[in-house]
Amino acid sequence: MSGSMELKSSSAPVLTVQHATKRFGPVLALDDVDIQACAGEVLALLGDNGAGKSTMIKCISGVHQLDEGEICLNGVPTAIRSPGNAREAGIETVYQDLALFDNLTPSQNFYAGRELSYPAWLPLGLRFMKSREMERVTAEVLNRLRVILPKPDATVALMSGGQRQAVAVARATVFARKLVILDEPTAALGLREARKVLDLIAQLRDEGNAVILITHNMEHVTELASRAIVLRQGRKVGELLPTKENQQELVSMIVGA
Numbered sequence: 001m002s003g004s005m006e007l008k009s010s011s012a013p014v015l016t017v018q019h020a021t022k023r024f025g026p027v028l029a030l031d032d033v034d035i036q037a038c039a040g041e042v043l044a045l046l047g048d049n050g051a052g053k054s055t056m057i058k059c060i061s062g063v064h065q066l067d068e069g070e071i072c073l074n075g076v077p078t079a080i081r082s083p084g085n086a087r088e089a090g091i092e093t094v095y096q097d098l099a100l101f102d103n104l105t106p107s108q109n110f111y112a113g114r115e116l117s118y119p120a121w122l123p124l125g126l127r128f129m130k131s132r133e134m135e136r137v138t139a140e141v142l143n144r145l146r147v148i149l150p151k152p153d154a155t156v157a158l159m160s161g162g163q164r165q166a167v168a169v170a171r172a173t174v175f176a177r178k179l180v181i182l183d184e185p186t187a188a189l190g191l192r193e194a195r196k197v198l199d200l201i202a203q204l205r206d207e208g209n210a211v212i213l214i215t216h217n218m219e220h221v222t223e224l225a226s227r228a229i230v231l232r233q234g235r236k237v238g239e240l241l242p243t244k245e246n247q248q249e250l251v252s253m254i255v256g257a
Helices: 053-060 083-088 106-110 131-144 161-175 191-206 218-224 247-255
Strands: 013-024 027-038 041-046 068-073 091-094 179-183 210-214 227-232 235-240
Touching (some): 027 068, 041 053, 041 218, 041 247, 053 210, 083 091, 106 131, 191 210, 191 218, 210 218, 227 247
Parallel strands (some): 027 235, 041 210, 091 179
Antiparallel strands (some): 013 027, 013 068
């Protein structure tokens, strides 16, 4: 399989990015990059530090805006000008820092900034919180994804790294109607906790979610991903089936050998 080939998925693309170009002053961080993410698939986005991976996902998630190019969701051109726009469009991103509130419980973290409240006719600051409803939905999502926590009402600060990662990924699935982006989800985790997170990602895929996975772990790529796209110095240099047989070719594309 040639690294220059573009692989076709059997599923319809949820996300299509065409001719993505992004500059930071004189630095060309993305140079005419095309990617697609499809329902029921994990797309691995690979590359060394500075390859453009983080810039790409930050443009998709609204942290940055493309200088040139187009983002389409389910085939419809979509302007994503802020993280709020991305979330409203059904895109959720889990960064390496997880962005969890250590002093809050999982359900409070799930709905931070998106609390369910009533009555709707009152100003937000005067409404009552639907705490039981938020706790119920959180418990259902954690059970469905087989996330086991020591106590459902414990604060995130009391959880292990793997449990915190699982809470962050599960939170994303509550609101991600179209796409979940995971940035190094197993970084700094031990083997057992990493295994639980990988199983969680596989379940997201099997439930029909479109997932973009950024990782440096090639074993995780070959286990989970349906396709792998390699970026180097801001350009897309190849797309491969991430099999064990192709692993060395992927590594060669990443390092520019």
